[in-house]
Amino acid sequence: MAGNAVSETPGNHGVDFGAWTIQRVDVGKHLCWNEGSKNLAQIVNSRCVLAVRDLQLSTSYYVDVLGFSKDPIDAPGWSFLTRDNFRVMLGECKDERPAGELGDHSWFAYWNIEGIDEFYKEIAGRGALVTSQPANKPWGLREFTLRTPDGHRITCGQAITA
Structure with missing residues (x-):
């Protein structure tokens, strides 16, 4: 055909x-x-938007523990945060059910990291809420998982090269 x-x-x-x-x-x-892709229009990047119950607590975790910087955008009820090539937008939703109560639906992101062991040491040293240690996986990636104060789970991975 x-x-x-x-x-x-x-x-x-x-x-x-x-x-x-x-x-x-x-x-x-x-x-x-x-x-x-052979599409004429292309998606060039992505950003994540998360509902959080305590905007100040969540913003502090991303900045002080995960190493993000707060973008100079003044929008009530929002924090715009950036680290390297990743941006997350936190929106305060005080009455929403926290992600930690959603079971398997609390996954937030998979971050591809260059220097995964260094990143792990950096954030673990700052008190990151790590739920699994770095380990080589049979699918060719070295991964670990962390969570945020609201219970969003993030897995970080890097291709195993040797």
Whole structure:
């Protein structure tokens, strides 16, 4: 059928499926498949928005423990925070159920980290609420998990290269 042909893309070790392309990416000992988009418009980054019960407590945790900086935006009931290439927006919702009471639905993000062991030591030394220690996983990543005062869970990972 036209438009649904699968073909090897010359020179880049990828497979062209017409509407999208998958490319092999070497991450150390492991190969991963990376989807390449042929869309005219592209999503260039993402930000997370979190409901928190105590804006001051949550803002302090992100700044003092996780190393974020507070952006100079004055919006009542909001904190805009940045670390490196990641931005989170905290919105105060005093009457909402905290994420920690949502069970498996309290996952917030997966952060790809360069220097994961250094990052772990940095935030653990500042009192991060770590729920699992750094460990090599069978899927080729070194990961650990932390949580926020509201119970949002964040897993941090880095590709194992050797």
